[in-house]
Amino acid sequence: MKPNIIKEKSFVFAVxxxxxxxxxxxxxxxxxxxxxxxxSGTSIGANVREAEFAQSKSDFISKMSISLKEANETDYWLDLLHATVFLETEKFKKYKPKSQEMLRLLVSIVKTSKQ
Known part of the structure; x- marks a missing residue:
């Protein structure tokens, strides 16, 4: 069984x-x-897990689309926390690329699933 990259990465990100x-x-x-x-940050992985046992292709796409929305919202909160100086630049630079990676992976999964 091959590893589920988005499942693994979204869990680590949630932690x-x-x-x-x-x-x-x-x-x-x-x-x-x-x-x-x-x-929003923990909801990404929760919805990925729900999608794992989706009842149909459209259910899978729906759950992954929700994960994508949550990833985008998480990215927003990271930006806002950094802009308001609650999140130091060092930590922002650590987590922003991870957030962007979640977005890229989920966009790819949703687009591919719709084809």
Missing amino acids: EIVNMFKELVAEKKEYVMSRQLLK
Whole structure:
């Protein structure tokens, strides 16, 4: 059985988002944007997991499209947290490429699935 790259990467990314959330709350006392980041960042992998056992091709596309939307929202919250100086540039530079990679992978999966 070949590895499911998006499943693996989205899980690792979710763990990193949870840890970032804990840090933002504990160190920066930031609760609103970090909560939004937590919800969207962990939802990516949850929807990928749901798509794994989709009932049909259209159900699979729907679940992966939701993952894509959540990845895009996560990317937004990372940008906003960085722009408002809650997320230091060093950490932003670490997580932004991972967020962009999620977006690229999901765009590719959704496009390919629609063909």
